[in-house]
Amino acid sequence: MHTPIHKQTSKNVGIIGAGFAGMAAGALLAKEGHDVTVFEKNDSIGGRARTFSENGFTFDMGPSWYWMPDVYERFFARFDRAVADLYELKQLDPGFAVVFADHEAVDIPADFEQLCLLFEQIETGAAEKLRRFIADGEFKYRVGMDDMVYKPGHSITEFMSLRLFGQALQLQLFSSFSSHARRFFKDPRLLALIEFPVLFLGAMPKDTPALYSLMNYSGLKQGTFYPMGGFGKVADTFRDIARQAGVQFRTSERVENLETSAGRIRHIHTTSQSVAADVVIGSADYQHIEQSLLSSPDRHYKESYWADRTFAPSCLLFYLGVDKRITRLRHHNLFFDQDFGLHAEEIYKDKKWPTAPLFYVCCPSVTDPSVAPEGHENLFILMPIATGLSDPESIREHYYQLLMDRLEKFAGEPIRDHVVLKRSYCVSDFKNDYNAYQGNAYGLANTLGQTAIFKPKLRSPKVSNLFFAGQLTVPGPGVPPAIISGTIAAHEVLKYLNSQL
Ligand SMILES: Cc1cc2nc3c(=O)[nH]c(=O)nc-3n(C[C@H](O)[C@H](O)[C@H](O)COP(=O)(O)OP(=O)(O)OC[C@H]3O[C@@H](n4cnc5c(N)ncnc54)[C@H](O)[C@@H]3O)c2cc1C
Secondary structure (H helix, E strand, O other): OOOOOOOOOOOEEEEEOOOHHHHHHHHHHHHOOOEEEEEOOOOOOOHHHOEEEEOOEEEEOOOOOEOOHHHHHHHHHOOOOOHHHHOOEEEOOOOEEEEOHHHOEEEEOOOHHHHHHHHHHHOOOHHHHHHHHHHHHHHHHHHHHHHHOOOOOOOOHHHHOOHHHHHHHHHOOOOEHHHHHHHHOOOHHHHHHHHHHHHHHOOOHHHOEHHHHHHHHHHHHHOOEEEOOOHHHHHHHHHHHHHHHOOEEEOOOOEEEEEEEOOEEEEEEEOOOEEEOOEEEEOOOHHHHHHHHOOHHHOOOOHHHHHHOOEOOEEEEEEEEEOOOOOOOOOEEEEOOOOHHHHHHHHHOOOOOOOOOOEEEEOHHHOOHHHOOOOOEEEEEEEEEOOOOOOOHHHHHHHHHHHHHHHHHHHOOOOHHHEEEEEEEOHHHHHHHHOOHHHOOOOEOOOOOOOHHHOOOOEOOOOOOEEEOOOOOOOOOOHHHHHHHHHHHHHHHHHHHHHOO
């Protein structure tokens, strides 16, 4: 972000939500001298990246994959800090493991040349194709990070002036990820490996722009990292940086209403006070802010707009403490032992509880002794599901047994009998805890029709001092995009305040 052109007098900035987007935006605006208050309904910061601790276990409630490390570095550099001073980042090797049918487990090595060899073993000629596929992903990543992703997405003209316009075809903003991947690979295992980041965090690969092969570059070439202490440590770091810049955090304080007059927010009404605000950034879920905190004349999007969007999945999660070690598990384990296409259909098209789900098991205690008592294992199990499903205890338990059957068979040892702590989390929890539309876990999907300028607007067209950040606006789901989103929102707020001088 550029330093503002004019020295501004300090303004009151209210931020709704203490997730990564809100904390990033708050820190940057406080650094520019503004009075920033972040209101968070929950009793702790971090948003979807909160943690909970119980009986010696500490669970990251949401994110576990640390990809795009340069985005975190770039943010900290604005405060003259570096990741190395703030937390210990370990590169995982293997980066992750994939379990295919018949319990065939494939370790994805951190070393890229080793990975090429592995691809070649699975499909003749795939090593060279992987090199080309990843080189193309790297090109998209570099152009994307330098020229595109930090744009507010107000209009197409932002992209026209850029080198990017000439590069648009190469970036494949409007062609499909699935056809792109199939031009390189045929083996279903390789396709599953290439398509999973899109499927887990976004949408059907056929509806996702091929641009997102930049994610494969990040995951397979830059590497998969783990912040020691977990993602909660990263969230705490953002909070600390924001506090040092002067941000006030008000947790357990829900924003209930944004009072406007003459097209501007005048006051923020929370569960305990009313505060005058010059500018507001809504970093909670966009739909909630528009539909629940603004009165109807101030809303830009109708309820039908949200109903027509493609949301990224919700998920069923289990946080488990296990009283023994499980030797066959890696840190990240993707269970792709069932049909990828059917599960995707049941998440995005024919929305229902899945027939034969894929799932993911994170076992951070493989890397980090601080997340479980000695001799114990910390497990986080995630099964992506459609948004909006009803999630009674009986259904959660049905899937718990189903996933544990598969996990135990793969591990070759009993696990259920060793579970000493168990918590589930699903659609209704996302709604209650985060005001998440239809209980979405990761916001709005990055589909062909919902990228960049086609996302909900970062600045309200109706309320001049209301801006948005977070996973429902640009650039999309994931912690790095949330950080980028907060950065763009802060930049747009500074431009707005400059224009008011
Ligand atoms: C299970 C799961 C796994 C994930 N895995 C990964 C991963 O491996 N890697 C990765 O990069 N990303 C992952 N993600 C995505 C990533 O966590 C999110 O995209 C990111 O954290 C979103 O940040 P945010 O600031 O946009 O929103 P949030 O984190 O949702 O923050 C918004 C905040 O607003 C608060 N709020 C809501 N309404 C109000 C109100 N009225 N008043 C005050 N506060 C309010 C909410 O409580 C919340 O704290 C995962 C997400 C989930 C759920």
